[in-house]
Amino acid sequence: MRKPIIAGNWKMNKTPEEAKALVTELKPLVKDANCDVVVCVPAVNFAAVKEAAKGSKIKLGAENVHWAKSGAYTGELSADMLKACGVEYVIIGHSERRQYFGETDKTVNQRVLAAVEAGLKVIMCVGENKEEREAGYTDALVEYQTLIGLNGLTKEQVAKVIIAYEPVWAIGTGLTATDEQANETIGVIRAAVARKYGKGTANKVRIQYGGSMNPKNVKGLMAQPEIDGGLIGGASLKAPDFSLVVNYDK
Numbered sequence: 542m543r544k545p546i547i548a549g550n551w552k553m554n555k556t557p558e559e560a561k562a563l564v565t566e567l568k569p570l571v572k573d574a575n576c577d578v579v580v581c582v583p584a585v586n587f588a589a590v591k592e593a594a595k596g597s598k599i600k601l602g603a604e605n606v607h608w609a610k611s612g613a614y615t616g617e618l619s620a621d622m623l624k625a626c627g628v629e630y631v632i633i634g635h636s637e638r639r640q641y642f643g644e645t646d647k648t649v650n651q652r653v654l655a656a657v658e659a660g661l662k663v664i665m666c667v668g669e670n671k672e673e674r675e676a677g678y679t680d681a682l683v684e685y686q687t688l689i690g691l692n693g694l695t696k697e698q699v700a701k702v703i704i705a706y707e708p709v710w711a712i713g714t715g716l717t718a719t720d721e722q723a724n725e726t727i728g729v730i731r732a733a734v735a736r737k738y739g740k741g742t743a744n745k746v747r748i749q750y751g752g753s754m755n756p757k758n759v760k761g762l763m764a765q766p767e768i769d770g771g772l773i774g775g776a777s778l779k780a781p782d783f784s785l786v787v788n789y790d791k
């Protein structure tokens with residue numbers, strides 16, 4: 542059985558003061574969660590979140606990581622820097638990074654290798670845009686993104702990676718993939734992992750759905766056999782909403 546994982550992705554939101562308030566409010570609301578609970582936050586909020594989350598189930602995540610150990614990469618953060626700040630999880634290859642910051646499958650892979658090597662838990666994002674879905678390329682695209690992203694990892698390392706399937710057309714739009722659509726594409730991703738790394742490995746990989754997941758649709762999505770959690774944007778910015786998603790099984 543794979544343990545579900547619900548992760549918030551705050552994106553470019555919240556000051557440290559607001560971060561502290563949100564996590565302080567969230568703490569008691571998620572104390573009985575049956576899943577792993579993570580908040581991936583802007584780096585300026587690491588210290589505030591770490592402090593506020595003390596003694597709770599809430600784990601700290603980052604929204605990106607660079608592949609180099611150190612060097613002349615203005616504005617970037619290394620895996621060791623994240624670890625030194627108490628970060629446990631890191632999102633890699635989010636569609637907004639791919640769309641606005643020139644992230645490619647190759648750089649996603651470089652970041653995944655560096656993060657895994659440093660001992661961070663990776664949440665690697667894949668997903669098709671509207672045109673790609675309409676043209677019938679969804680399966681081929683997510684398979685490709687998944688296998689390139691994981692390239693160079695051992696089976697044991699792959700088993701620990703979390704994959705987030707996020708159809709780009711469902712992000713921040715209020716449109717959600719249907720429960721069946723999300724389940725089917727996540728099944729395609731798992732089958733691709735199984736072909737390359739074996740069924741045993743694929744059955745251990747946790748695959749989240751992301752894209753307008755919220756308190757209203759979480760139960761249906763989480764009832765699907767292939768869906769092991771969610772990567773939540775908008776609904777992670779308010780403690781009551783995020784806690785309802787986290788407590789989807791209650």
Ligand SMILES: O=C[C@H](O)COP(=O)(O)O
Binds near residue numbers: 714715773
């Ligand atoms: O990383 C989270 C996703 O981009 C989903 O964002 P959303 O829940 O606001 O659609």
